[in-house]
Amino acid sequence: MIKNYFEVSALPEGRSSSDFLWKPENLDLKYNNVDFPTDVLLHLNNIRRGLEITCFGTVSTIIETKCVRCLDVFPIELAEKIDFAVRLIAGAPINSQLWYEDIVRVDPASGKIDISPRVRDAVLLGVPTHPLCKPDCKGLCPICGANLNHGDCGHTKEKQEKQIDPRWEKLKQLLENKNQQGG
Ligand SMILES: [Zn+2]
Ligand SMILES: [Zn+2]
Numbered sequence: 001m002i003k004n005y006f007e008v009s010a011l012p013e014g015r016s017s018s019d020f021l022w023k024p025e026n027l028d029l030k031y032n033n034v035d036f037p038t039d040v041l042l043h044l045n046n047i048r049r050g051l052e053i054t055c056f057g058t059v060s061t062i063i064e065t066k067c068v069r070c071l072d073v074f075p076i077e078l079a080e081k082i083d084f085a086v087r088l089i090a091g092a093p094i095n096s097q098l099w100y101e102d103i104v105r106v107d108p109a110s111g112k113i114d115i116s117p118r119v120r121d122a123v124l125l126g127v128p129t130h131p132l133c134k135p136d137c138k139g140l141c142p143i144c145g146a147n148l149n150h151g152d153c154g155h156t157k158e159k160q161e162k163q164i165d166p167r168w169e170k171l172k173q174l175l176e177n178k179n180q181q182g183g
Contacts, residue, residue: 005095008086009111011048017057018044020115024061027120031127035064035073042082042119051108056083059122065131069139070147076131080122086113 004026006018024036044057059080066073084098088108096106098118106113138148146153 004114004116005112006044006115007110007112008053008106009088009108011046011053013048013050016046016048018046020044020119022116022119027116027123029120029123031124033066034127036061036123037064038062040119040123042115044082051088053086053088054083055086056081058082059119059126061123063123063127065127067133067137068130069137070133070149071140072133072147072149074131074133076128078123078126080126082118082122084118086111 004022006020011018020042022040022042024038024040027040029036029040038061040059040061042057042059044055047054059082060078062075062077064073064075085103087103087105088111089105090108092105092107092111094107094110095112095114096104097114098104104113133149140146141148141153141155143155144153146155
């Protein structure tokens with residue numbers, strides 16, 4: 001059962017916790033080169049003092065994305081912090097949506113908050129813009145395209161020994177010309 005709404009008015013006084021679960025398709029998660037193969041979980045800790053409620057917790061899921069260096073698909077575990085405060089005010093909306101507001105105003109009688117927009121944003125903000133399968137990913141061979149993490153194809157050493165970076169070559173020429181002109 002998908003629970004989008006957080007029934008804040010039903011929370012007990014003091015400390016409590018709430019858990020929510022979404023199928024990725026129900027959060028409409030879309031991102032270039034990223035798959036969302038697992039459920040999205042939200043664990044919230046709540047502290048209620050009368051009409052004021054503070055909520056903080058973690059959104060977690062596993063995404064699959066492509067390494068920018070070697071193009072291998074690999075999983076990343078996301079754990080994104082989320083926090084907000086709720087103020088129960090008579091006459092406030094019965095259903096509120098949680099976006100970027102710090103304080104959500106809800107009616108105390110049957111107040112509910114749709115937390116899915118914030119959860120969706122938390123997941124999407126957690127997607128790295130430059131994903132690397134490991135910090136020292138060796139990438140692809142520029143000559144044969146082999147994934148160098150899986151072994152050495154023999155091209156890399158050869159290239160380093162024989163070729164000077166063309167940019168340095170140009171700089172060397174410029175410096176030589178300058179020396180000739182000045183001297
Ligand atoms: Zn990689
Ligand atoms: Zn190669």
